[in-house]
Amino acid sequence: AQTVTQSQPEMSVQEAETVTLSCTYDTSESDYYLFWYKQPPSRQMILVIRQEAYKQQNATENRFSVNFQKAAKSFSLKISDSQLGDAAMYFCAYSGNTPLVFGKGTRLSVIA
Amino acid sequence: NAGVTQTPKFQVLKTGQSMTLQCAQDMNHEYMSWYRQDPGMGLRLIHYSVGAGITDQGEVPNGYNVSRSTTEDFPLRLLSAAPSQTSVYFCASRQGNQPQHFGDGTRLSIL
Numbered sequence: 001a002q003t004v005t006q007s008q009p010e011m012s013v014q015e016a017e018t019v020t021l022s023c024t025y026d027t028s029e030s031d032y033y034l035f036w037y038k039q040p041p042s043r044q045m046i047l048v049i050r051q052e053a054y055k056q057q058n059a060t061e062n063r064f065s066v067n068f069q070k071a072a073k074s075f076s077l078k079i080s081d082s083q084l085g086d087a088a089m090y091f092c093a094y095s096g097n098t099p100l101v102f103g104k105g106t107r108l109s110v111i112a
Numbered sequence: 113n114a115g116v117t118q119t120p121k122f123q124v125l126k127t128g129q130s131m132t133l134q135c136a137q138d139m140n141h142e143y144m145s146w147y148r149q150d151p152g153m154g155l156r157l158i159h160y161s162v163g164a165g166i167t168d169q170g171e172v173p174n175g176y177n178v179s180r181s182t183t184e185d186f187p188l189r190l191l192s193a194a195p196s197q198t199s200v201y202f203c204a205s206r207q208g209n210q211p212q213h214f215g216d217g218t219r220l221s222i223l
Binding site for chain 1: 209214
């Protein structure tokens with residue numbers, strides 16, 4: 001079964017600085033997708049970024065980018081120019097031939 | 113489009129009571145799933161469906177039943193509620209490998 005590991009339960013970053021959230025996964029599949037979701041205190045699950053495993057180019061969405069290392073099964077999220085609104089739980093997730101599998105999450109605090 | 117609609121948003125039950133959490137999507141998505149979210153545990157899959165009439169168990173299925181009689185609806189039933197089922201429940205849907213759409217969640221407390 002696929003597993004997703006987020007080794008940082010909590011992280012903090014100064015406003016305007018850059019922070020990287022870690023994620024590793026385990027799978028025997030060759031074709032899959034990886035996601036980062038943001039969950040603010042409102043409880044909504046918001047898609048931040050998506051990466052197709054067959055694409056070598058790392059996905060970017062404005063201030064959010066990933067470092068996808070397929071051989072190492074690593075999928076980290078970099079947030080640049082951090083803003084107060086980035087404070088939330090962040091979940092890494094894997095999707096292959098099974099429903100979405102989530103990591104346990106990283107709580108990100110942004111310090112003004 | 114309303115997306116994924118979950119009802120109710122909040123519910124308090126007594127141990128042993130039964131109830132159904134409703135989930136509906138209007139995007140004609142084939143995949144639908146139920147997750148529970150507990151502190152420090154992330155989102156864990158309860159049951160999922162790959163189409164009308166087809167359901168399967170996830171990671172934590174005990175104490176829950178589902179059915180998928182239509183593409184749109186995927187209710188989650190608690191037959192005899194237990195305090196261990198106190199949690200936040202999310203319904204989600206997707207089409208193929210497109211990103212999953214989530215409902216707003218149901219906070220369920222069982223006394």
